[in-house]
Amino acid sequence: MAHSSRAALWRLRLCTRCDWFRSAPSKARTWSPKSRSFHSSSAKRTDGVFRELTAMRVRTPWIEALRKQQAEGKDPTAASGKPEVPKDRKLSPKRMDDSYHSVVLPLAQDPWLLDTYLNSSGHIRLGTIFMDLDALSGIIAYKHTGDDVTTVTASCDRIVINHPLTEICDLELSGKVTYATGRSSLEISMQVAKAPKEGEEVKDQDVLIHCTFTMVSLDPGTKKPVNVNPLIVETPEEKRLFKLGERNSKIRKQRKETALIKHTPNDLESDLIHAFWQKQLLYHDPYDEQRKPDNVHFMDSTRLQTATIMMPQFRNRHHFMIFGGFLLKQTFELAFTTAAAFAHARPTFVSLDPSTFQNPVPVGSILYLTATVVYTDPPLIGAPGEQFDQESKYTRVQVRVDSKVRDVEHGRSKPTGQFNYTFTVEKNIRVMPRTYHEYMMYLDARRRAEQVRQTLEEEGVELSPKTAEESVTE
Incomplete structure (x- = not known):
């Protein structure tokens, strides 16, 4: 009973103060030092779009x-x-x-x-x-x-x-x-x-x-x-930008026409597959003194996976689909983690190479991401005539992130996109494929790395690993 009386008294005091505040002149609207004021803190959103x-x-x-x-x-x-x-x-x-x-x-x-x-x-x-x-x-x-x-x-x-x-x-x-x-x-x-x-x-x-x-x-x-x-x-300037758009459109079409899913590897790539197979045999031959070096890691050991339910806070303007930027953030951070786990060193972002969004991701679905180190530059085995510094202390690491989506009941899944990130690590480290599927992923990444390298050389965009390390970005 005493508790309810105190509560009623507090409500009466609060109402009296509110009535006084509305009726009093603005200059007179001050509280005594002993008065309790109410305030709300400013919004402090985290992990969202501006x-x-x-x-x-x-x-x-x-x-x-x-x-x-x-x-x-x-x-x-x-x-x-x-x-x-x-x-x-x-x-x-x-x-x-x-x-x-x-x-x-x-x-x-x-x-x-x-x-x-x-x-x-x-x-x-x-x-x-x-x-x-x-x-x-x-x-x-x-x-x-x-x-x-x-x-x-x-x-x-x-x-x-x-x-x-x-x-x-x-x-x-x-x-x-x-x-x-x-x-x-x-x-x-x-x-x-x-x-x-x-x-x-x-x-x-x-x-x-x-x-x-x-x-x-x-x-x-x-x-x-x-x-x-x-x-x-x-x-x-507009003509230059439009011409770049034409070039990018042709590259996309060419990539589709020559994709490994449609065509067998060319002669040079077939030679690379054979060379990797021979190297793999040496690593497993108990009568040979050569063994897999500590800086060489099989591709399947680099894989990381996540599963996340899609919440409406990251929907697009059409309400029931997740907007692409959220997928970019999720895939980038998984790729960063994969590169770091692979190299045991802090990666420095170089580029997001051509990547595709295949199917929409519905709100409420389960998004599965699989990240794999698919290529390192310098490579473990180069093509005939290819020159590179095998002892370089810096390695470019290409991470491929494949995404697929299922409903909550885990019915049929469908692919939603493939994302290709390149990082630099201060480490002499190499990745090695050993199944046919991994060979195809490796060759696709190799083609992508060559294409991106040519594009950047044409535009004069190239950073030294040391300069990139000094950045305040991830």
Whole structure:
């Protein structure tokens, strides 16, 4: 009884104070030192996309979207079969600058925002930056296509470190559509750079990351590709960017046409497989003095796997699918962990090589990721005439992450993407395949490494391992 009386007295006092606060003049609204004030702390989100990008990505609370879906009784991930995009819609050409968008991450100004971007060693988590880049690519794509279509990430052609950061600073993320012929796909070029001072332009040496994403526009009803606005190309710089888009498109088509899933290895690659097989026999011959060196590891011993249930907090703007940036972050951090476990050294990110998004990942499904070290450079065995420093203390490690998805009941699974990351480690270490499946993974990675090396040489983008190690990024 005494307890209820005290509670009633406290409510009466609180109501009296509230009435006084509403009626008293503003200058008189002060509390005595003994008064207890109520306050709420500012939001301190962790492990999420920058709020300015999130606001544009998610527009409806999950509970509302879920209740609407339950009331309609339809599977939101399935195609309705009814076209929702008019066939005669106007697709007037657009300029590159029409889709330009930029956002500044005030990491140096906002300690709590910085808190969401740092790892345990104080380095900026690149996986979180990748999430932001994918969210930004969606904004840019819809500025070009409009909201009538569904635009999804088809591939990440590459993400490359141009100039490492040497200090924590504000970052500007920016980009625009740089290649669109009028068909369903469009290429978006983006960069991450030190935020310039007001009125100044970004300098080349301040660009941390350059990347390109390929997006595909679909009819929301049929889930089939639909045409989008072509680009108007005018200035020399725009022509250069458009030409790069053409080249990337040709490389993607060529990669599909010559894929090992369709064709047998060429003569040089067959010789490499035979050489690896011979080397493997030597390692297992009990009558031979040669044994597997300590710096050589079989490919199957490098494998790491995870399983994660997909939560609605990482959905895309269509509510029931996970947005691609979350997959990039998850695959990057697993690849980083795999490279570190393989080398027993801290990896330095070099590039995300051409990677594909094959199928969407529904909210509520189980995502399985499998990471494997598939290639090291310098290699254990080189092709005839290939020159490399076998004693180099630095090794480039390529990690392939395969993803698949199942529903909670663990029905049929389907692949959702393949992601290819390259890191540098200060270690002389080699990977060795020993099954036919691993040989194919090794050869595919070798082709990818050669292709990326040629592209970077053409554009003059190459970092020394020592310079990359000094970066404040992961």
